[in-house]
Amino acid sequence: xxxxxxxxxxxxxxVYYGPALSxxxxxxxxxxxxxxxxxxxxxxxxxxxxxxxxxxxxxxLTLSSEKGLQVRVKLFTVxxxxxxxxxxxxxxxxxxxxxxxxxxxxxxxxxNASSFVNLRQNLAENGIDPAAMPLVIQFxxxxxxxxxxxxxxxxxxxRGKEPVFKASxxxxxxxxxxxxxxxxxxxxxxxxxxxxxEKFGVRTEPxxxxxxxxxxxxxxxxxxxRR
Amino acid sequence: xSEAPDLMHADVSRLEDIVDKSALAEVCRSFxxxxxxxxxxxxxxxxxxxxxxxxxxxxxxxxxxxxxRLACSALVGEVKNLDPEGTVEHPCFTGAIYRxxxxxxxxxxxxxxxxxxxxxxxxxxxxxxxLVIDDGIDGEKARRALGEMPRVREETAKRLSDxxxxxxxxxxxxxxxxxxxxxxxxxxxxxxxxxxxxxxxALQEAYDKLRELDRLKSNxxxxxxxxLRTPLTSIIGYSDMLATGIAGELNEEQAEFxxxxxxxxxxxxxxxxxxxxxxxxxxxxxxxxxVHIDVPAxxxxxxxxxxxxxxxxxVQIRTSVDGSLPIVKADPVRLxxxxxxxxxxxxxxxxxxxTVTLSVRxxxxxxxxxxxxxxxxxxxxxxxxxxxxxxxxxxxxxxxxHAKIFDAFYQVDGSSTREHGGTGLGLxxxxxxxxxxxxxxxxxxxxxxxxxFRFTIxxxxxx
Ligand SMILES: Nc1nc2c(ncn2[C@@H]2O[C@H](COP(=O)(O)OP(=O)(O)OP(=O)(O)O)[C@@H](O)[C@H]2O)c(=O)[nH]1
Ligand SMILES: [Mg+2]
Numbered sequence: 001x002x003x004x005x006x007x008x009x010x011x012x013x014x015v016y017y018g019p020a021l022s023x024x025x026x027x028x029x030x031x032x033x034x035x036x037x038x039x040x041x042x043x044x045x046x047x048x049x050x051x052x053x054x055x056x057x058x059x060x061l062t063l064s065s066e067k068g069l070q071v072r073v074k075l076f077t078v079x080x081x082x083x084x085x086x087x088x089x090x091x092x093x094x095x096x097x098x099x100x101x102x103x104x105x106x107x108x109x110x111x112n113a114s115s116f117v118n119l120r121q122n123l124a125e126n127g128i129d130p131a132a133m134p135l136v137i138q139f140x141x142x143x144x145x146x147x148x149x150x151x152x153x154x155x156x157x158x159r160g161k162e163p164v165f166k167a168s169x170x171x172x173x174x175x176x177x178x179x180x181x182x183x184x185x186x187x188x189x190x191x192x193x194x195x196x197x198e199k200f201g202v203r204t205e206p207x208x209x210x211x212x213x214x215x216x217x218x219x220x221x222x223x224x225x226r227r
Numbered sequence: 228x229s230e231a232p233d234l235m236h237a238d239v240s241r242l243e244d245i246v247d248k249s250a251l252a253e254v255c256r257s258f259x260x261x262x263x264x265x266x267x268x269x270x271x272x273x274x275x276x277x278x279x280x281x282x283x284x285x286x287x288x289x290x291x292x293x294x295x296r297l298a299c300s301a302l303v304g305e306v307k308n309l310d311p312e313g314t315v316e317h318p319c320f321t322g323a324i325y326r327x328x329x330x331x332x333x334x335x336x337x338x339x340x341x342x343x344x345x346x347x348x349x350x351x352x353x354x355x356x357x358l359v360i361d362d363g364i365d366g367e368k369a370r371r372a373l374g375e376m377p378r379v380r381e382e383t384a385k386r387l388s389d390x391x392x393x394x395x396x397x398x399x400x401x402x403x404x405x406x407x408x409x410x411x412x413x414x415x416x417x418x419x420x421x422x423x424x425x426x427x428x429a430l431q432e433a434y435d436k437l438r439e440l441d442r443l444k445s446n447x448x449x450x451x452x453x454x455l456r457t458p459l460t461s462i463i464g465y466s467d468m469l470a471t472g473i474a475g476e477l478n479e480e481q482a483e484f485x486x487x488x489x490x491x492x493x494x495x496x497x498x499x500x501x502x503x504x505x506x507x508x509x510x511x512x513x514x515x516x517x518v519h520i521d522v523p524a525x526x527x528x529x530x531x532x533x534x535x536x537x538x539x540x541x542v543q544i545r546t547s548v549d550g551s552l553p554i555v556k557a558d559p560v561r562l563x564x565x566x567x568x569x570x571x572x573x574x575x576x577x578x579x580x581x582t583v584t585l586s587v588r589x590x591x592x593x594x595x596x597x598x599x600x601x602x603x604x605x606x607x608x609x610x611x612x613x614x615x616x617x618x619x620x621x622x623x624x625x626x627x628x629h630a631k632i633f634d635a636f637y638q639v640d641g642s643s644t645r646e647h648g649g650t651g652l653g654l655x656x657x658x659x660x661x662x663x664x665x666x667x668x669x670x671x672x673x674x675x676x677x678x679x680f681r682f683t684i685x686x687x688x689x690x
Contacts, residue, residue, distance in 0.1 A: 002236060009335070011236055041333050042400050044237075046408050055411040058237050062334030072334040074236055086419040087411070094235035102605055109608045116605045130601065137604055153604060160603035 001096050001190055008200070009070045012190070013094050014182055018101035019108065019115035020052065020080035023140040026169040027101060028059045028075055031179060034172055039063060039214050053079040056091045063214050065207050069200050073183070080115065089122040097134035097186030099178055104139045104147035104166075134185040135162045138178045143168040176215050184208055234410050237403075242270040242330070242337045245402040248277070254394055255279040262387060263377045264345050268330075268395070270338040273307060283344065285321055285372040294361030306341060314388065319344055322354040323376060328388045332399050340395065342388055346376040455499050463492040515558040515663060519687070522555070522613060523548045526585045529566045533574060542577040544570065549588035553611040553686040561660045562684075568653045569617040569680050576621030576678070583619050590614040592667075592683055611686035612666070618679040624672040632670065633658040657682075 002011040016024040025045070032043040039061055046055040061073040076095075078088040092098075100119065102112040120130040137160075139153055150166070157164035163181045167174025190196060191204050239245050255266045255277045265280030289295035298320055306317055306325045317325040323344035330338045353370050379387075466489040468474065470482065477485065523546075530544040537544050566585065573583040591609045624632065633654050661668040661682045668682035 002238075007335075011238065013236055042396075044400065044404055044407075046404060046411060055408065055415070056237075058407075060333040070334055074238075074333075076237070086422055087415045089422075090411070090414055090418050100602070100605070112605050113608060116602045120602070135601075137602070156604040156607055159600070159607070161600045162602070162604075164604050 001194070003194075003199075005199075007070070008068055009072065010196075010200075011072045011074065012096045012183075012186060013074050013076065014097045014099065014179075014186065015092055015095040016075065016077040016099050016101055017088075017092070017115070017119050018078075018080055019103060019111040020082070022080060022101045022103040022108070022112070022115075023167075023169040024077040024080060024101045025051075025053055025057050027099075027138075027140070027167075027175050027178070028057050028077055030169050030172040030175045031075065032059055034176055035061065035215055052081060053077055054084065055079065055087055063211060065202060065210055067201050069202050071207075071211075075179075082118075085118070085122070088118075089125060092119075092122050093126055095133070096190060097136075097182050099182045100135060100137045101169075102137060102139050104141045104153075105144055106146050106148055109148065132189075134182065134189045136165060136178060136181045136185060137162055138165045138167050138174065140167050140169050140174075142166050142173070143171060180212060180215055183211055234407070234414060237407055239332060239335070239337060239399070239403055241272075242399070243274060243276060245406040246276065246399055247402050247405075250398050250402075251277040251395075252279075254391075254398065258387075258391065262379075264342055264379065264387070266340060266342050266391070268338065268340045269307070271310070271336065276338070283372070284375045285323070285369065286344075288368060288372045289321065289357075289360065292361035292363055295364070298360050310336075310339060312336070314385075316384075320354070320356040320360055321373065322346060322350050322357060324384075326384055326388055328392060330392070330395055330399070332396065332403075337399070340388075340391065342384065342391070344376070345379045345384065346373065348378040348380040348383075456496065459492060459496055459499070463489060463496070466492065515561060517556040517558060517687075520555055520557050520559060520562060522552060522587050522615070525559070525563060526566060526587060526615070529563060529570055530585055532567070533570050536571070537574045537577075537583065540574065540577065541579050542574050542581050542583060544574070544583045544585065547584060547586040549586065552587065552589050553613055555613045555684045556687040557664055557684055561663070565657050565660050565682065566615065566617070568657050572653060573617050573619035573621070573678070573680075577619045578621065581620040583617065585615070585617055587613060587615045590683065592685070612683040613686070614681055614683050616679050616681040618677060620677040623674040623676050623678055624670060625674050629670050629672070633668070 001013070004010075016027055018024055028043060032040050041060040041062065044058040045053075046057065048054060056079070057077040059075040061075065063071045063073065065071055076091055078084075078091045098119065100116060102108070102116075123130040123133055137157075139148070141147065153164060153166070163185065165174050165178040165181060167178055169175050187196075187204060187208060197203055251268060255268065256279045258264070258266050259279035259281075266277075267275060267280065268277040270276055286299065289299050302319055306327065309315060309317060309327045311327055311329055314326065314328045317327055319325065321344070323346050325341055325343040326345075327339055327341050329336050330340060353366065353373060357369055357373075358364060358366060466485050469477065469485045470489065526546050526548075530546050534544055570583060570585060577583055590612050592612045593607045593609055657680075658668050661684075664684050666682055666684040668680065670678060670680050672678035
């Protein structure tokens with residue numbers, strides 16, 4: 001997080017992590033399409049090869065809140081391919097929250113798990129306690145056959161720690177809920193560690209409500225998203 | 228050049244860092260050629276980044292007058308220092324206008340551009356502010372000079388600057404992208420190199436430590452086995468000889484004493500061997516050589532090896548293989564040791580005419596990752612595993628003992644050691660060996676109902 005008291009400006013970095021081809025870039029593309037133009041800036045794609053991310057994608061969001069605080073949210077994707085680990089670790093630096101995009105297909109179960117282990121390793125290598133990182137998990141590609149069932153995911157999600165969302169990024173389903181869930185988690189964490197309310201006079205609940213409106217998410221997003 | 232934090236947030240703090248100056252200059256020039264309106268682009272701290280203008284007749288004229296010169300330079304200074312949040316139209320005393328438009332990028336103000344001076348089309352007369360600027364001003368000359376100034380309607384000026392805003396945004400965006408791309412190229416290479424160098428150093432250190440440890444361990448093992456085992460073997464050997472009567476016939480009491488010495492000696496030797504094993508395991512220095520295992524053959528072999536000992540106690544050993552089994556990789560020597568320990572125990576605690584059963588079956592376990600619940604939904608995929616079990620019909624173990632029996636030197640009750648022999652190390656060795664294979668071991672038992680030890684080994688990855 002970056003704080004600029006003079007400019008009343010706060011920059012938050014959110015990183016979309018996950019195995020290759022799980023739909024991280026697609027999430028950003030969907031958000032870019034779904035969110036109003038005065039909130040979302042241009043989607044920047046840095047170097048791709050055959051549609052695979054090599055460095056990162058970047059989608060900036062700007063939300064101005066009550067009390068004139070400018071909240072800049074930067075959404076990054078990492079390259080999912082195993083070989084780009086150095087880049088992944090680099091992009092992960094300074095992240096305030098992570099959305100882990102998993103591929104729902106049964107066949108991808110193992111690569112989801114090893115990408116998650118890789119996330120923990122890279123966080124640790126960057127000097128971050130993985131347990132302290134705000135995190136949400138998205139099971140993407142719910143539109144495909146041969147996926148892990150709702151019941152299976154729900155049962156595990158109930159035992160796990162972090163909010164779990166289901167999405168079909170390519171259809172724009174569940175992506176805003178995921179983003180908002182991550183924003184909430186991240187904001188609460190930042191509030192707890194940096195006392196933003198005290199410093200800026202910005203109260204958490206109204207701000208989150210405002211973000212919900214800005215992002216066009218109408219309902220209160222319960223962590224069990226639509227199919 | 229920008230520092231790491233800018234790369235971390237992919238932020239732009241200075242326009243001049245990222246913008247392609249020649250592209251910017253070209254855009255400004257063609258804008259000027261099209262509309263004859265001057266344009267200048269400033270960074271946030273006031274540096275002039277692009278400039279396309281020609282000096283206006285009115286400006287030239289005004290600057291020939293001393294009062295005009297003063298007023299003009301004051302005004303130009305004012306305009307240069309404007310850093311507005313939104314567009315402002317700043318009037319000149321000549322009636323012309325400077326339109327100052329902030330340049331926003333990713334929610335941040337990076338600079339501004341200034342369009343003008345131009346003359347508002349709506350304005351018809353020479354303004355009074357121009358005529359009082361200097362006593363020597365010639366109204367007619369001023370009017371003529373003003374006439375050469377481009378006339379722009381306010382709405383047109385707004386459209387032009389909106390258009391320019393969009394073009395500048397594109398130039399900044401693509402400048403930013405190529406800036407980030409080249410920074411990332413460098414940073415990625417540097418990061419890969421750093422990671423490699425670190426890994427190398429860690430490997431070297433680990434290697435050095437291992438060699439030192441290895442040396443110490445060999446020393447220790449050699450010492451222990453020499454200093455303890457050698458005298459012990461002599462004790463056992465001499466009591467053996469005594470027992471055979473080499474040194475003269477023994478009376479009954481003497482024979483019994485010698486027998487006890489011999490028995491305790493054997494026990495001590497077993498204890499020392501187990502301790503050496505445990506020591507190795509404790510240091511975590513146990514290296515497993517994992518290979519595919521034919522498990523049914525292995526349990527068969529263990530059952531056969533222990534059959535004579537079991538027969539002595541009139542205990543029968545049975546084996547059972549349930550259905551098809553997942554393929555596992557394990558260290559054959561260690562896996563055999565685990566089964567052997569458990570089976571030997573089971574035989575020891577079996578009642579006369581009892582049965583010990585070794586079985587194996589396929590099962591599924593939840594691999595819960597590192598167990599702190601983080602990412603469980605991703606990590607806790609059910610995995611195929613092999614479950615091996617050893618059951619006896621012995622006295623059983625009370626529930627409150629179940630967790631403790633895998634501790635080193637723990638005995639269910641002190642008496643059973645003496646009664647049944649054994650070092651109290653067997654189960655802790657079993658647990659460490661199973662752990663080393665990434666599996667888990669537990670006991671199912673009730674007092675009076677026999678005991679079953681079970682352990683699992685995860686299916687081998689395909690690769
Ligand atoms: N059916 C289906 N396909 C999807 C969905 N989301 C993404 N995809 C497809 O999955 C493929 C990979 O998507 P990307 O977004 O490029 O994946 P990525 O995670 O950015 O991959 P890397 O950049 O290599 O790490 C593309 O062909 C997408 O169209 C989804 O919800 N449903
Ligand atoms: Mg991608």
